[in-house]
Amino acid sequence: MSRPLRLLILALLVIAGFALSLVAGKQWLPWGSDAGTAILLELRLPRALLGLLLGAMLGLGGAVLQGFLRNPLADPAVVGVSSSAALGAVAAILYAGASSLGLFAAAMAGALGAMALLVALTWRNADPVAFILAGTVLSSLAGALTAFLISIAPNPYAVASVLDWLMGALTDRGLADLVRAAPFLIIGTILLALTGPALDALTLGEGAARSLGIRLGRVQALVVLGTGLGVGAGVAATGVIGFVGLVVPHLLRPLFGHRPSALLLPSALGGAALVLFADSLCRLAPGAGEVRLGVAMALIGAPFFLALLLKHRGRAWI
Secondary structure, eight states: OOHHHHHHHHHHHHHHHHHHHHHOSSSOOOTTSHHHHHHIIIIIHHHHHHHHHHHHHHHHHHHHHHHHHTOTTOOGGGGTHHHHHHHHHHHHHHHSOOOHHHHHHHHHHHHHHHHHHHHHHHTTOOOHHHHHHHHHHHHHHHHHHHHHHHHTOSOHHHHHHHHHHHTOOOTTOOHHHHHHHHHHHHHHHHHHHTTHHHHHHHTTOHHHHHHTTOOHHHHHHHHHHHHHHHHHHHHHHHOOOOSHHHHHHHHHHHHHOSOHHHHHHHHHHHHHHHHHHHHHHHHHSSSSSOOOHHHHHHHHHHHHHHHHHHHTTTSOOO
């Protein structure tokens, strides 16, 4: 099967997932009625568009980071942006009683703060090892501070809201959430997509990449800005949704090859399809409420990587 045909199949999966997201739910969309039109325009369409943009950014971000860091387990969360955005949002919920707009602003402030710290820690050294170590430090610190804020929170009802938000979901996200998050998700996706040729050069090693005219500092800046803006906006709008950037590149690499740039577009399409279908299934799960998307992705991702680890023991990953 040719590459264009495989891309076409992925695009059709995205379209199918988007269509399913518009109609699926505890109550399927009643077509041809005023109530159905209102539900479609005010609830289902913004949620589907947000899922589409978020999934594409997370899938692309995973492929970019795995290529940049030459680490098959790299994921947008590895640079500490997700946990830092979550820290900002948790602080706003627990101690400021923030509205949805205030929560979004606090989460983006956390993401931007993580970006600034990451740049400060690595700007003299574009080595991917230093980059991932700095990201690990930020992620661990933000996670510890988040747990600390939750443990000393004076309001148990706010803690329940925080824990629910941290599980990640597209539930009840509307047009306002889409309008706030979409510009950052789109800009982040564009910046990450620009790294393709440099990622191909990096497969030859940093020295070879420099000899080909690749400026590693510029590539790192694109990765930091793209990941920071995209993941920060995603966490601000939906909470923490993991594993998309880990699962999708591994699923698609056997179909599209190991060259990093060849995997970027398929990963964006695959991420969008995965999030749209997973969110629809979360709505259709038995019970009065919806399964949280972040929980569903963890249930998919953890067994997937256990199987991957067992399969690849003693073998090269990329």
